[in-house]
Amino acid sequence: MEENAGSILQNGGALFLPGLSVDCVIFGFHDNQLKVLLLKMRHAEKWALPGGFIYKEEEVEHAAVRVLQSRTGLSNIFLRQFHTFGELSRTDKLLNKKLLVSSGLQADENHWFLQRFVTVGYYALVNFSGAVPRPDATSEACAWWDLQEVPPLNLDHGDILQKALETLRKQLSDQPVGYSLLPEKFTMPELQRLYETILGKQLDRRNFQRRMLGYGILKRLEERRSGGAHKAPYLYCFDTDRYQDALLNGLQQKW
Amino acid sequence: MEENAGSILQNGGALFLPGLSVDCVIFGFHDNQLKVLLLKMRHAEKWALPGGFIYKEEEVEHAAVRVLQSRTGLSNIFLRQFHTFGELSRTDKLLNKKLLVSSGLQADENHWFLQRFVTVGYYALVNFSGAVPRPDATSEACAWWDLQEVPPLNLDHGDILQKALETLRKQLSDQPVGYSLLPEKFTMPELQRLYETILGKQLDRRNFQRRMLGYGILKRLEERRSGGAHKAPYLYCFDTDRYQDALLNGLQQKW
DNA sequence: TTTGTAATGTGTCTTTCTAACACAATGTAG
DNA sequence: CTACATTGTGTTAGAAAGACACATTACAAA
Numbered sequence: 001m002e003e004n005a006g007s008i009l010q011n012g013g014a015l016f017l018p019g020l021s022v023d024c025v026i027f028g029f030h031d032n033q034l035k036v037l038l039l040k041m042r043h044a045e046k047w048a049l050p051g052g053f054i055y056k057e058e059e060v061e062h063a064a065v066r067v068l069q070s071r072t073g074l075s076n077i078f079l080r081q082f083h084t085f086g087e088l089s090r091t092d093k094l095l096n097k098k099l100l101v102s103s104g105l106q107a108d109e110n111h112w113f114l115q116r117f118v119t120v121g122y123y124a125l126v127n128f129s130g131a132v133p134r135p136d137a138t139s140e141a142c143a144w145w146d147l148q149e150v151p152p153l154n155l156d157h158g159d160i161l162q163k164a165l166e167t168l169r170k171q172l173s174d175q176p177v178g179y180s181l182l183p184e185k186f187t188m189p190e191l192q193r194l195y196e197t198i199l200g201k202q203l204d205r206r207n208f209q210r211r212m213l214g215y216g217i218l219k220r221l222e223e224r225r226s227g228g229a230h231k232a233p234y235l236y237c238f239d240t241d242r243y244q245d246a247l248l249n250g251l252q253q254k255w
Numbered sequence: 256m257e258e259n260a261g262s263i264l265q266n267g268g269a270l271f272l273p274g275l276s277v278d279c280v281i282f283g284f285h286d287n288q289l290k291v292l293l294l295k296m297r298h299a300e301k302w303a304l305p306g307g308f309i310y311k312e313e314e315v316e317h318a319a320v321r322v323l324q325s326r327t328g329l330s331n332i333f334l335r336q337f338h339t340f341g342e343l344s345r346t347d348k349l350l351n352k353k354l355l356v357s358s359g360l361q362a363d364e365n366h367w368f369l370q371r372f373v374t375v376g377y378y379a380l381v382n383f384s385g386a387v388p389r390p391d392a393t394s395e396a397c398a399w400w401d402l403q404e405v406p407p408l409n410l411d412h413g414d415i416l417q418k419a420l421e422t423l424r425k426q427l428s429d430q431p432v433g434y435s436l437l438p439e440k441f442t443m444p445e446l447q448r449l450y451e452t453i454l455g456k457q458l459d460r461r462n463f464q465r466r467m468l469g470y471g472i473l474k475r476l477e478e479r480r481s482g483g484a485h486k487a488p489y490l491y492c493f494d495t496d497r498y499q500d501a502l503l504n505g506l507q508q509k510w
Numbered sequence: 511t512t513t514g515t516a517a518t519g520t521g522t523c524t525t526t527c528t529a530a531c532a533c534a535a536t537g538t539a540g
Numbered sequence: 541c542t543a544c545a546t547t548g549t550g551t552t553a554g555a556a557a558g559a560c561a562c563a564t565t566a567c568a569a570a
Contacts, residue, residue, distance in 0.1 A: 018273045020373060060341030060373060084339040084375050086315030118275060118315060118375075120339050189518080206520080207558060214556090230517035231565040253556070444547080461549080462529065469527095485546040486536040508527075512570080519564070526557070535548070540541100 005042075005137040006103045013112035016053035021119045022064045023051035023085075023157065025164035026072065028128035029181040032190075033146050034197040036161065037071060037133055040141035041154070043102050044095060048154035049161065050142070051119065064122040071142060072131035078180035079124045082167040083160075086118040090156045099138070123164040125180035147197070169199055176217055176246045179238050187225050187233040188212070216254040217242045260297075260392040261358045268367035271308035276374045277319045278306035278340075278412065280419035281327065283383035284436040287445075288401050289452040291416065292326060292388055295396035296409070298357050299350060303409035304416065305397070306374065319377040326397060327386035333435035334379045337422040338415075341373040345411045354393070378419040380435035402452070424454055431472055431501045434493050442480050442488040443467070471509040472497045 008015075026037040038047040050071045054063040061081065069075050093114050100107045100114070107114065128144070135142040145151070153161065168177075177198075178191055192208050212218060219239050224232035246252075263270075281292040293302040305326045309318040316336065324330050348369050355362045355369070362369065383399070390397040400406070408416065423432075432453075433446055447463050467473060474494050479487035501507075 017371065017373065020275065054341070056371065057343060059343055060339070081339065084315070084336065086309070086375065088312060088314055116272065116311065118272070120341065120373075187518095204558070204560090205518085206560085209519085211557085226566075228517080229567055230515080231519085231567090233518055255555090442547095459529070459531090460547085461531085464548085466528085481537080483546085484538055485544085486538090486548080488547055510526095514569080515567090517565085517567100520562090522559105522561080524557100524559080526555100528553105528555075530551105530553080532551080533549090536546085538544090538546105540543080 006105065008137070009100060009103050009105055009113055012053060015055055016112070017056060018112055019115050019117055020060075021051050021053050021117050022060065022067060023049045023119045023121055023160055024064055024067050024071075025049055025121065025123040025161055026068065026131075027123065027125050027164075027168070027181065028131060028144060029194050029197070030128040030144070032193040032197065033148075034194075035128060035144040036147055036150060037131070038143060038145050038150070038153070039071070039135065039139045040143075041099070041139045043098050044154060046154040047145075047151055049157045060120055061122075064120075064124075068124050068126075070136060071134065072126055073134070074126050074131055077124055077126050078177070079122055080167075080171075081120060081122050083121045083163050084118065085121060085156060085160060087156065088116065090119075091116045092155055095154075119160075121160050121164060123168060125177055127180065127183070129183060165198075172198060174250045176215070176238075176243055176251060179243055185221065185223070185235045185237050187235060189233055191236070211253075214253040214255060215246065215251050217246050217251075261360065263392070264355060264358050264360055264368055267308060270310060271367070272311055273367055274370050274372055275315075276306050276308050276372050277315065277322060278304045278374045278376055278415055279319055279322050279326075280304055280376065280378040280416055281323065281386075282378065282380050282419075282423070282436070283386060283399060284449050284452070285383040285399070287448040287452065288403075289449075290383060290399040291402055291405060292386070293398060293400050293405070293408070294326070294390065294394045295398075296354070296394050298353050299409060301409040302400075302406055304412045315375055316377075319375075319379075323379055323381075325391060326389065327381055328389070329381050329386055332379055332381050333432070334377055335422075335426075336375060336377050338376045338418050339373065340376060340411060340415060342411065343371065345374070346371045347410055350409075374415075376415050376419060378423060380432055382435065382438065384438060420453075427453060429505050431470070431493075431498055431506060434498055440476065440478070440490045440492050442490060444488055446491070466508075469508040469510060470501065470506050472501050472506075 028035040028037065037050060039050045040047050050067050052063055052067040054060055064079060068077060068079065096113050097107045100111065133142040133144060152158065178194060181194060182190065188209050191212065192203060192205065196203055217239055218236045221235045221237060223235045225235055226232040283290040292305060294305045295302050305322050307318055307322040309315055319334060323332060351368050352362045355366065388397040388399060407413065433449060436449060437445065443464050446467065447458060447460065451458055472494055473491045476490045476492060478490045480490055481487040
């Protein structure tokens with residue numbers, strides 16, 4: 001499935017839709033921190049969002065699924081298109097030319113890789129522990145970054161990340177997100193940390209619990225998580241049916 | 256600025272980004288009805304959304320502005336990107352081939368116009384009275400349609416329209432829309448009809464007024480609208496500064 | 511073993527927003 | 541000049557959000 005960098009760059013013009021790409025903002029949650037999966041391309045100074053091209057007979061969304069699968073090993077995940085970025089200034093021909101040359105290819109002016117690119121942005125929510133970050137042929141590193149510590153990114157990828165986060169925040173009160181980001185069993189404080197890191201602000205513990213339980217998508221288990229330094233909190237899991245329903249019809253208080 | 260149909264079809268490959276277009280869902284409001292501007296292409300059976308291609312050195316959003324300007328004569332309007340449509344099934348090569356042939360051009364298999372197209376969807380809110388619908392060279396008609404009476408549309412344009420409306424509805428509680436759709440002076444009932452037609456449901460007159468006034472973006476004038484069959488309602492206009500602020504920072508109750 | 515501490519489990523009160531509804535005022539049509 | 545539909549302006553009830561209090565519990569330090 002995965003082809004080597006040189007062959008992709010060489011044959012891309014015949015394989016892919018010209019001038020169009022997808023970029024994925026892949027969010028994970030670990031150690032009470034929101035993480036983003038970033039890629040370090042060879043010969044590039046900055047890190048970048050994992051992205052890819054669209055085969056001529058491939059659904060655009062499927063290209064995003066493919067990127068996700070190949071970078072995390074995960075399939076069947078929460079994926080949402082959020083914005084398309086088409087600014088003229090977002091294409092860096094010099095960088096791409098360097099990539100071409102370093103792959104031993106001719107940097108012909110008409111080369112498909114040197115044209116202007118418009119990119120469709122997707123964001124994904126994945127289970128951190130289940131994902132195994134792996135670089136592709138053209139990149140030298142692939143790793144999780146703390147959202148707080150994300151370095152300056154390639155091109156407009158900083159803007160893309162920002163817009164993804166903004167979209168996620170806006171949609172947070174309409175759709176459930178925990179299932180994709182948390183392990184199967186989790187505590188209420190853990191769920192709260194997740195919301196707090198996404199929103200970037202503190203929430204009241206008691207009001208938060210009331211709201212979440214009101215959505216009716218949680219089941220409290222008999223187990224508690226012991227081992228912590230204090231009172232052992234209950235474990236919860238999601239009620240799969242109700243969770244799916246909330247994904248389709250939105251979150252609503254149900255008393 | 257506007258070129259004739261044949262020349263566009265012939266030279267498009269050199270002028271435009273390949274395989275990418277913009278489509279605009281242009282909303283207007285008149286006679287207490289929400290309207291959409293539709294286009295009837297020559298040789299096409301169905302009506303379609305006004306759309307266009309993106310010049311190789313043009314911002315994608317600017318292409319949308321250009322479409323709007325050329326179909327309505329309006330500039331400086333409310334315009335929002337809402338979704339990008341890339342389904343494989345959305346390209347109708349047969350129709351495009353017919354268009355080519357009817358323009359006296361060779362329908363070469365590699366012709367730029369016969370490739371798969373991905374389209375970026377924008378929706379616009381415009382002042383109905385200020386807009387002058389005008390067809391372009393490749394279309395035989397351009398007209399406002401009642402949202403209720405929109406005929407079956409070309410390709411996936413029905414889906415695009417639906418998604419635009421859905422997006423508009425979701426954003427209605429976050430951002431003000433009246434300024435773009437209403438004349439400068441308007442009555443509270445008129446503003447309410449606007450919201451009702453967008454949302455597709457009835458609202459309580461008194462609760463609506465309280466909510467709107469609470470946003471603090473309206474100024475009540477001393478005038479009333481007489482001539483109606485009943486009690487003359489007050490006229491309102493928008494407080495431009497506060498309206499702009501609401502566009503940037505969202506609508507919030509301010510008491 | 512005891513006790514202090516920091517976290518969790520649960521409940522109350524207040525404020526804000528939404529929803530449902532009542533009544534007086536007014537302009538035109540008949 | 542009267543009937544009526546529509547507007548202007550309330551009130552009240554319920555739901556959701558926000559702020560806060562107190563008892564419970566598990567580990568850790570004494």
